[in-house]
Structure formats: structure tokens, C-alpha cells
Amino acid sequence: MHNKVRFPLQVLSDDDIKSIYVAALEILVDVGIQFEDERVLHILEERGCTVDYPRMRVKFIPSVIEQALRSCPSEFTVKARNPEYSLLFDGSHVYFAAHSAPTVCDPKTGLSHKPSSRDVQDRLILIDALEHINATLTLTGEVSDKPPEVGVEWVKAETFRRTAKVTTAPAFRNSPKWIIEMAAVVGSQVIGCCGCSPPLFYAKQDTDAMLQYAAAGHPVTAGSGIALGGTGPVTLAGSLAQQTAETLAGVALVQSCHPGTGMLWLTETAPMDMRIGDLAWGSIEVGMLHAAQGQMSRFLGLQNFSLFPMSSSHISDQQLGFEKGMQAIIMALSGIQFMAGGGGVYNESSICLEQLIIDNDIYGMAARFLEGFEVNADTLALDIIREIGLQRNSYLSHKHTRRMFKQEHFFPGVSNRLAFETWEKSGSKDIVARAQERIPHIIQKHESAPLSPEAERELDTILRAVEKERLSGTQTEHLTEQSTA
Amino acid sequence: MQTSDLINNLEHSIIEGDVDNAEKWALQALDEKADIPQAINNGLIKGIKQVGDAFGNGEIFLPDLILSSEAMKIASDIFENELRKTGQNIQTSGGKIVIGTVKGDIHDIGKTLVSTLFKGAGFTVIDLGVDVPTDDFIAAVRRHQPHILGLSSLLTTSAIEQKNVIDALDHAGLRSQVKIMVGGGAITEQWSQEIGADAYSGDAREAVDCGCRLLDSLQGEYHA
Ligand code: B12
Numbered sequence: 001m002h003n004k005v006r007f008p009l010q011v012l013s014d015d016d017i018k019s020i021y022v023a024a025l026e027i028l029v030d031v032g033i034q035f036e037d038e039r040v041l042h043i044l045e046e047r048g049c050t051v052d053y054p055r056m057r058v059k060f061i062p063s064v065i066e067q068a069l070r071s072c073p074s075e076f077t078v079k080a081r082n083p084e085y086s087l088l089f090d091g092s093h094v095y096f097a098a099h100s101a102p103t104v105c106d107p108k109t110g111l112s113h114k115p116s117s118r119d120v121q122d123r124l125i126l127i128d129a130l131e132h133i134n135a136t137l138t139l140t141g142e143v144s145d146k147p148p149e150v151g152v153e154w155v156k157a158e159t160f161r162r163t164a165k166v167t168t169a170p171a172f173r174n175s176p177k178w179i180i181e182m183a184a185v186v187g188s189q190v191i192g193c194c195g196c197s198p199p200l201f202y203a204k205q206d207t208d209a210m211l212q213y214a215a216a217g218h219p220v221t222a223g224s225g226i227a228l229g230g231t232g233p234v235t236l237a238g239s240l241a242q243q244t245a246e247t248l249a250g251v252a253l254v255q256s257c258h259p260g261t262g263m264l265w266l267t268e269t270a271p272m273d274m275r276i277g278d279l280a281w282g283s284i285e286v287g288m289l290h291a292a293q294g295q296m297s298r299f300l301g302l303q304n305f306s307l308f309p310m311s312s313s314h315i316s317d318q319q320l321g322f323e324k325g326m327q328a329i330i331m332a333l334s335g336i337q338f339m340a341g342g343g344g345v346y347n348e349s350s351i352c353l354e355q356l357i358i359d360n361d362i363y364g365m366a367a368r369f370l371e372g373f374e375v376n377a378d379t380l381a382l383d384i385i386r387e388i389g390l391q392r393n394s395y396l397s398h399k400h401t402r403r404m405f406k407q408e409h410f411f412p413g414v415s416n417r418l419a420f421e422t423w424e425k426s427g428s429k430d431i432v433a434r435a436q437e438r439i440p441h442i443i444q445k446h447e448s449a450p451l452s453p454e455a456e457r458e459l460d461t462i463l464r465a466v467e468k469e470r471l472s473g474t475q476t477e478h479l480t481e482q483s484t485a
Numbered sequence: 486m487q488t489s490d491l492i493n494n495l496e497h498s499i500i501e502g503d504v505d506n507a508e509k510w511a512l513q514a515l516d517e518k519a520d521i522p523q524a525i526n527n528g529l530i531k532g533i534k535q536v537g538d539a540f541g542n543g544e545i546f547l548p549d550l551i552l553s554s555e556a557m558k559i560a561s562d563i564f565e566n567e568l569r570k571t572g573q574n575i576q577t578s579g580g581k582i583v584i585g586t587v588k589g590d591i592h593d594i595g596k597t598l599v600s601t602l603f604k605g606a607g608f609t610v611i612d613l614g615v616d617v618p619t620d621d622f623i624a625a626v627r628r629h630q631p632h633i634l635g636l637s638s639l640l641t642t643s644a645i646e647q648k649n650v651i652d653a654l655d656h657a658g659l660r661s662q663v664k665i666m667v668g669g670g671a672i673t674e675q676w677s678q679e680i681g682a683d684a685y686s687g688d689a690r691e692a693v694d695c696g697c698r699l700l701d702s703l704q705g706e707y708h709a
Binding site (some may be wrong): 102140142148173197201203227229230231234272274275276277279349 | 543546547548591593594597598601602640641642670671689690
């Protein structure tokens with residue numbers, strides 16, 4: 001569905017936008033970007049950039065950047081296994097995604113553990129079932145009962161099995177190779193989630209992944225996560241200039257090799273809290289930076305992508321709720337097209353399933369806001385107002401009410417709206433307890449659309465090949481048994 | 486200028502994080518042949534202690550702390566050089582730590598914070614950066630003879646490198662010379678014990694307290 005509300009949040013004037021862009025170009029031209037992979041240095045040298053090989057530094061020329069921006073498509077689709085879940089990036093849609101982290105945690109104590117394969121599966125089933133979650137991140141692949149060497153691919157195969165929604169794919173070892181094969185088997189695209197390691201450095205792992213995903217026809221991200229005052233300037237404008245430069249360098253690389261690849265400007269930027277030195281992912285400045293990123297990305301003709309809304313709180317408390325809630329609405333109104341904080345706690349250190357349920361409500365509210373409301377004869381309801389006039393309490397029984405209420409009002413899944421006595425009688429539960437109760441209910445009821453038997457077999461074959469590549473012979477046999485069991 | 490005023494000024498330049506003044510007053514102290522150990526103890530160390538406490542209490546911020554430690558470094562270098570000339574050897578710093586993020590891991594922020602706070606506590610810090618190969622850690626331990634080696638790891642996949650470094654130190658016969666502290670998002674107390682590290686800390690400030698305790702225990706060992 002198209003959003004009616006056009007992204008009105010503006011924190012930058014037109015002049016500000018230009019100043020940031022010019023500053024980014026100056027960074028690219030004067031300071032340059034360091035690339036760990038020599039192949040990348042050659043590619044960019046051929047395009048006319050100046051390369052300092054011993055320092056692995058590329059100084060760009062503006063025309064390379066401008067041409068790269070011109071060759072980015074102004075819209076593209078990311079195909080999901082179920083086409084209904086495909087994502088259209090054309091500047092007028094906002095999508096919500098679940099986050100990913102190496103541990104799962106308890107919503108009340110914050111204590112975390114490495115997920116078991118069951119935890120991984122439960123998370124994926126919830127993602128497939130929750131109505132306001134459009135996609136999922138996979139950044140890592142921790143599973144307590146699988147060998148760590150094959151964790152990323154195992155989680156990815158499970159993702160393709162348990163949800164027909166779009167998934168991102170990480171830059172991790174040589175996992176892109178395998179993930180690309182899996183995506184082909186299930187007939188979906190992924191979003192290659194890669195970026196710069198600030199300040200001004202692209203690791204080989206990331207550029208490798210960017211080029212591999214792009215070569216296979218998948219859209220990719222470029223961008224970075226700056227810690228303001230740590231890995232970039234402490235000022236919002238300075239960090240935006242640096243991040244714009246880091247993003248444009250990635251865009252230039254990908255477009256030089258695979259012109260026309262769908263590109264998303266990724267952000268993971270947040271202030272460093274100068275009282276303690278840790279990151280402040282739930283801060284209001286994160287909201288301001290997103291509003292600016294929305295404006296900057298529209299100016300450059302790029303789509304965008306964010307790992308927020310997030311919070312620094314370790315538990316599902318008020319802080320987590322208001323930080324994520326405020327960010328979600330700000331981001332939605334800023335035209336952030338993909339926001340991926342669902343279920344994440346403590347600066348994306350951990351995942352909390354109860355929080356995923358709560359975030360589903362936050363996302364639903366943000367999406368409802370963007371839909372806006374129609375003003376026409378039917379919704380103005382003049383006829384009905386004339387008819388009812390001054391009579392009391394007649395609207396509830398009017399047909400118009402029954403016909404329109406679902407389209408006009410949003411119904412959150414776990415927010416409490418009960419009368420006090422009813423709420424008290426039902427156990428005085430808070431939102432976390434209600435979310436906790438909803439989880440087994442959804443997991444038992446939901447049926448993910450199964451893959452075809454051939455696709456299942458092919459995924460297994462790929463997993464076996466991964467095992468063979470990463471593990472020695474004796475272990476492999478043992479593992480194959482486990483994975484087919 | 487009276488020695489007490491000079492020492493006051495030095496202390497203030499540290500508290501203010503005023504690098505230029507710290508240098509100026511330290512040089513003037515040399516000119517005026519002030520008592521250097523006294524200047525170190527009552528000026529520099531007193532100042533930096535106050536800064537450390539203020540940071541701990543949330544009264545000042547990280548950038549303040551960092552500038553104070555830079556001011557401290559510049560003044561103490563001047564004094565230490567002078568003392569060395571006259572054959573004296575006073576250590577202004579508590580101890581020496583070599584620190585880095587292990588191979589395959591480029592997460593920088595937490596490790597740098599830990600280095601910074603160690604500097605703030607008066608340690609000499611040799612920061613090897615990120616993605617540091619095991620051999621470089623071994624070479625640095627051999628060369629700098631630190632009291633403590635700090636290993637940071639944020640990735641589950643790179644955590645194993647901490648064990649590799651400890652094993653390599655063992656092989657090189659260097660393990661008993663240095664206390665090993667581990668930390669970073671992927672690390673737990675339990676892991677630290679499994680791989681035979683001497684200490685784990687999940688937070689930079691705690692890491693410094695723990696480093697100071699390790700140092701005390703080492704100095705205890707030396708005296709014994
Ligand atoms: C910032 C960040 C990045 C930045 C790093 C920028 C930079 N220059 O440092 C970028 C974007 C480059 C990045 C890249 C990647 N990242 Co990263 N990143 C993070 C993030 C968000 C924050 C880390 C951080 O700086 N925290 C703030 C500091 C202050 O905290 P800290 O590091 O934990 O340090 C504190 C303590 O641990 C302790 N400490 C730290 N070191 C030491 C050392 C000693 C001796 C002691 C005693 C104590 C100690 O004291 C510190 C201060 O209190 C974390 C999530 C998180 N919240 O941890 C993910 C995270 C660590 N990253 C992750 C991943 C997956 C990656 C990538 C693989 C992504 C990819 N490319 O696909 C790459 C890996 C690149 C590589 N080879 O290392 C995962 C790791 C998962 C796992 N399996 O372990 C995390 C958990 C995110 C997630 N939800 O999945 N990342």
C-alpha cells in the first residue's frame with residue numbers, strides 16, 4: 001500500500017544539504033578512503049581515482065561519484081519467496097524488520113544466552129507470523145547446538161525455510177557464496193548487508209560481499225555506523241559528512257563493477273555517551289540523524305536502510321519502549337525505508353522475543369500514521385451527522401461505524417486498554433507478560449509456507465557442502481546426521 | 486615563583502586538561518630546580534587522581550578525562566627525562582599495558598576506551614590497534630615487557646584468537662611474565678577462565694580497577 005503521509009520531517013535546509021554533500025566530496029577527494037582489498041584499489045584506479053598502494057588509499061574524483069549516483073536505479077524490488085512480501089524501494093514505502101544478535105535475552109533480567117536451534121526457529125516463526133514485520137536481518141549465526149563454523153549458513157537455511165519474507169544477508173567469511181546459492185534455490189532475493197568500518201575504511205570482507213551480492217543480482221547496502229566522538233566527529237553535521245563520504249565510496253565501487261545494482265544507504269550511527277564511553281543508540285540525536293539521512297538520501301537519489309529503532313536499555317522497560325517508539329515514528333516520518341530494530345535491546349547486543357512482539361505494535365502504529373486518513377464524503381460522514389444530529393450515543397449502533405472502524409483505527413496486539421477491574425482480574429499483567437503469553441500461542445498456531453521438497457533437498461545439499469568445506473572429514477559425517485535429523 | 490605555587494599550577498593544568506600549561510609549568514619547574522618527585526606526587530598525581538574521581542562520579546566527561554591524561558603525559562615525560570639524566574628513576578605511571586583487538590576483528594571503540602581509561606589512571610599504554618595477529622602480541626610483550634596484556638574481542642568467531650595468543654605466550658615461555666586481561670562484547674567471565682586468562686572485565690572502568698589490582702599483586706610478587 002502507498003503511504004499517504006509524505007515524509008515531512010526536515011532538519012536540514014537546502015543549503016545544509018549541499019554543504020554536507022560538498023564536505024563529503026572533499027573528504028573523498030582530499031582524505032580518501034582506505035580499502036583493504038588490492039583488487040578494489042585496481043578497480044577504482046581504472047576509473048581514474050588516485051591510488052596510494054602502500055597505504056591502500058583511494059582519492060576519488062567527483063565525476064566517479066556523480067556517475068555512480070546516476071547509475072543507481074531510482075526504484076527496485078527485492079523479491080521475496082512469497083511475492084506478496086516483496087519489498088518495493090521507490091521512496092514511498094517504509095518497511096519494518098526484525099533485528100539480529102548473537103544472544104537472546106530475558107525481558108525482565110536482561111540475562112542472555114546463546115540461542116539454541118529451537119530459539120532460532122521460534123524467532124523466525126514469529127517474524128513470519130507478525131503482521132507488521134516485513135523482513136528480517138541476519139547479521140550473525142550463533143546456534144548453541146550447531147558447530148560454530150557453519151552457524152551463519154545454518155541460520156540462513158532456517159530463515160529461508162521458516163519465513164517467506166525478505167531477509168538480509170551478511171558479509172561474513174565466504175558466506176555470501178553459499179547464501180547466494182540458497183537464495184537461488186528458494187527463488188528470492190536478499191539484501192546484502194555490507195558497509196564501511198569507520199573512519200574511512202572498507203574491510204575486504206565487506207567489499208567482497210558487496211561485489212558478490214551485486215554480481216548475483218541482489219541489492220546491497222553501503223554506509224556505516226559511526227560512534228560520534230569515537231570513530232567520527234562528535235558533531236551531527238560532521239558525522240553526516242563522513243558517513244555520506246563512506247556511503248558514496250561504496251556506491252562508487254559497486255556501480256563501477258555492476259551498474260544498475262539497487263543500493264541502500266545503511267546507517268548504524270549513534271553518539272558515544274561521553275559520561276561512560278558506550279554507545280547511545282536510543283538517543284534523540286539518532287532520530288535527528290535519521291531525519292537528515294532521509295533528506296540527504298532523497299537529494300542523492302539513494303534508497304536508505306537503518307539498523308534502528310534501538311535503545312541502550314538491557315530490558316523491556318519504559319526506556320526501551322519510549323526510545324524505540326520515538327525513533328520509530330521519527331524514522332517513519334523521515335522517509336527511512338527500511339528500519340530493522342525489531343526485538344533488539346542494548347545497542348543490538350541481544351535479541352528479546354517479547355520485545356519483538358511489542359515492537360510489532362510500535363511498527364503497526366508507525367505504519368498506521370503513514371497511511372494517513374482519507375477525507376471524502378464517506379469519511380466526512382456529513383450525512384450521518386445530519387441523520388443523528390443531537391441524539392446521544394447513537395453512533396455505536398450505526399452501520400457507518402461498523403463499516404468504517406477497521407479502516408480508521410489501529411488495533412495493537414499487546415497494549416493494554418482494559419478497564420482497571422478487568423485488567424486486575426486478568427492478573428494485573430504488564431505488557432511484557434502479555435507479550436510473553438502471546439509467543440507460544442503464535443508459535444503453535446502459525447504455519448510457515450513450506451518449501452518444495454526439492455528446495456528442501458537442495459538446501460540440505462548446500463549445507464552439506466558448507467560443512468565439508470569448513471570441517472574435517474570425521475566431524476562432517478556426524479554433522480550431516482544432525483542436520484538431516 | 487614559590488614551589489608551592491608552581492605545584493598548584495601543575496595540578497591545575499592537569500585538572501583542566503590544559504596540555505600547553507602542563508608543559509609550560511613542568512619546564513619552569515626544571516628551570517627553577519624545583520623538587521621533582523614532589524612536583525610529580527603533589528602536582529601531577531594529585532591532579533590526575535582528582536580527575537579520575539570526578540569522572541567516576543559523573544562530574545566530568547570522557548573528553549575532559551582524555552585531555553587531562555594527555556596533560557599528565559606531557560608533564561611526566563619531561564620530569565622522567567630529567568630524572569633519568571641524573572640517574573634517578575621515578576615512575577609516574579602505575580604500570581604498563583599492551584592492548585589490542587585480536588585477529589579477524591576490527592572493533593575499535595571499546596578497546597580504545599579501555600586504553601584511554603588506563604592512560605587516565607597513569608598507566609603507560611601501548612595500543613596495537615585492531616586485527617592484531619598473534620605474533621604481534623608476542624613480539625610486543627617481548628619488546629615492551631608490560632605488566633598486563635589486554636585482549637579485546639567483539640565477535641564470537643574471533644574470541645578463539647584470545648586463546649591462541651595465550652597458548653603462543655606459553656610456547657614462547659613468556660606467559661608467567663605478564664598478566665592477561667580479556668574483554669569485549671563476545672567475552673564472558675566463564676570464557677576467560679576456560680582459556681586461562683588472569684582477569685575479565687565487561688566494562689572499561691572496572692577493567693582499570695582490575696588492572697590496578699593485578700599490578701598490586703605483581704608488585705607484591707616482586708617484593709616477595
Ligand atoms: C560499532 C559496531 C561495529 C562497527 C565497528 C566500528 C569500529 N571502528 O570499531 C562496524 C560497523 C565496522 C562493525 C562491523 C562488524 N560487526 Co559490529 N558491532 C558494533 C556494535 C554496534 C557496537 C560495538 C561497540 O563499539 N560498542 C561500544 C563499546 C564501548 O563496547 P565494547 O566494545 O563491548 O567494549 C566495552 C567492554 O566490552 C569492555 N572491553 C572491550 N574491550 C576490552 C578489552 C579488555 C582487555 C577488557 C578488560 C575490557 C574490554 O570495555 C568496553 C567499555 O566498557 C556491536 C553491538 C554491540 N552493542 O556490542 C556490533 C557487533 C559486535 N558487530 C557484529 C558483527 C556481526 C559485525 C560484522 C561481522 C558485520 C558484517 N560485516 O557482517 C562486522 C565485523 C567486522 C570485523 N571483522 O570485525 C555483531 C557480533 C556478533 C557476534 N557473532 O559476535 C554485533 C554484536 C552486532 C549484532 N547484533 O550482531 N561493527
